[in-house]
Amino acid sequence: xxxxxxxxxxxxxxxxxxxxxxxxxxxxxxxxxxxxxxxxxxxxxxxxxxxxxxxxxxxxxxxxxxxxxxxxxxxxxxxxxxxxxxxxxxxxxxxxxxxxxxxxxxxxxxxxxxxxxxxxxxxxxxxxxxxxxxxxxxxxxxxxxxxxxxxxxxxxxxxxxxxxxxxxxxxxxxxxxxxxxxxxxxxxxxxxxxxxxxxxxxxxxxxxxxxxxxxxxxxxxxxxxxxxxxxxxxxxxxxxxxxxxxxxxxxx
Amino acid sequence: xxxxxxxxxxxxxxxxxxxxxxxxxxxxxxxxxxxxxxxxxxxxxxxxxxxxxxxxxxxxxxxxxxxxxxxxxxxxxxxxxxxxxxxxxxxxxxxxxxxxxxxxxxxxxxxxxxxxxxxxxxxxxxxxxxxxxxxxxxxxxxxxxxxxxxxxxxxxxxxxxxxxxxxxxxxxxxxxxxxxxxxxxxxxxxxxxxxxxxxxxxxxxxxxxxxxxxxxxx
Numbered sequence: 001x002x003x004x005x006x007x008x009x010x011x012x013x014x015x016x017x018x019x020x021x022x023x024x025x026x027x028x029x030x031x032x033x034x035x036x037x038x039x040x041x042x043x044x045x046x047x048x049x050x051x052x053x054x055x056x057x058x059x060x061x062x063x064x065x066x067x068x069x070x071x072x073x074x075x076x077x078x079x080x081x082x083x084x085x086x087x088x089x090x091x092x093x094x095x096x097x098x099x100x101x102x103x104x105x106x107x108x109x110x111x112x113x114x115x116x117x118x119x120x121x122x123x124x125x126x127x128x129x130x131x132x133x134x135x136x137x138x139x140x141x142x143x144x145x146x147x148x149x150x151x152x153x154x155x156x157x158x159x160x161x162x163x164x165x166x167x168x169x170x171x172x173x174x175x176x177x178x179x180x181x182x183x184x185x186x187x188x189x190x191x192x193x194x195x196x197x198x199x200x201x202x203x204x205x206x207x208x209x210x211x212x213x214x215x216x217x218x219x220x221x222x223x224x225x226x227x228x229x230x231x232x233x234x235x236x237x238x239x240x241x242x243x244x245x246x247x248x249x250x251x252x
Numbered sequence: 253x254x255x256x257x258x259x260x261x262x263x264x265x266x267x268x269x270x271x272x273x274x275x276x277x278x279x280x281x282x283x284x285x286x287x288x289x290x291x292x293x294x295x296x297x298x299x300x301x302x303x304x305x306x307x308x309x310x311x312x313x314x315x316x317x318x319x320x321x322x323x324x325x326x327x328x329x330x331x332x333x334x335x336x337x338x339x340x341x342x343x344x345x346x347x348x349x350x351x352x353x354x355x356x357x358x359x360x361x362x363x364x365x366x367x368x369x370x371x372x373x374x375x376x377x378x379x380x381x382x383x384x385x386x387x388x389x390x391x392x393x394x395x396x397x398x399x400x401x402x403x404x405x406x407x408x409x410x411x412x413x414x415x416x417x418x419x420x421x422x423x424x425x426x427x428x429x430x431x432x433x434x435x436x437x438x439x440x441x442x443x444x445x446x447x448x449x450x451x452x453x454x455x456x457x458x459x460x461x462x463x464x465x466x467x468x469x470x
Contacts, residue, residue, distance in 0.1 A: 040333065048343070048345065049348060084330070091333075115322040
């Protein structure tokens, strides 16, 4: 029998400040912005006339993925003006997610509430402003009183639409990203601790080889987290595009 | 409480600070070593232990410093992307796509021009073939006429030569027949003379031989 001592949640999520008001999450966020800037800066400095390769090819692939895979699917051609914003959002979230599997960092910055909350609130402000900009006060009408619904049903539908559009959207965006990344991080910690505990089991040496099993699981989950990091960035970005597209063109 | 442990090895002195154990057996520590701000402090005279360290705020509550750094980083990144990074990259992409599109259009134009040239060539080829066919037909007709003329002339010549040959043959046959007839008359006269001892009537023998020869020999 071994006793697995799981650390308090704060111990796996928080660190002492690297310097006052600057901790590891802040470091990852700043690094994500710097790395993103560096990638697109280097990509932009390569000769554009020849067939792209290396970092330029990588950056152009991301741009085309955002344009063709997200914007054209959700907003249509007129949504292409949103490419820089959605590209920043996708790159930044992905670069904040991916440190969850990078040795020594091993913490996705989005597994803390602050970043997902800020990004969701930003998206919330952006799609509401877009709605008012394109439809004026008609945005309220098109959001709260969807056409085609019998008038009597507006008593039910309007509060539901208000809650879902203006309250739940930022909340769901925040929680989806935060909870998925936090869950992944906790899973990695759990299997890491379990492997360590089994490899160091002193009471029963027969348990030591069993430690390979959670280690394999840890390796598998690390690979899976790469996918989750991409997927969560993609989901956040595509939902943002859907919200902005819906606010700009309610008929969509 | 921290205790200084001094170790002397040769000329050198090494000093370590270690936490001392309190009377209750728990390790004393410095409040600054806590991961989180201490929530309470021990009463005067009691040791500060790990239990007094704070557990930190709820992990769900956003921290202002993370919010500020994250927001600042993203806003700077998004602004750079909007005004500098993306336009630069997109400009290059667009110019390359434009040059590729122009290349395609040029290739299409060249292909169309080549196709029209091939069509012209094929039309010219058809006309040339028709002309050649006409020339060949005319030549064939001329040749046929000349052949017929030559054949007719040859046939006429052959007929003339055949008639001359036939006349010569008839003359030779007639001459041969009269020679044979006179020889047969001589033989018959001699034979009758030998048999009867008298010379027969020459005209009667000649008439009889002529009649026998006219009857033909089978």
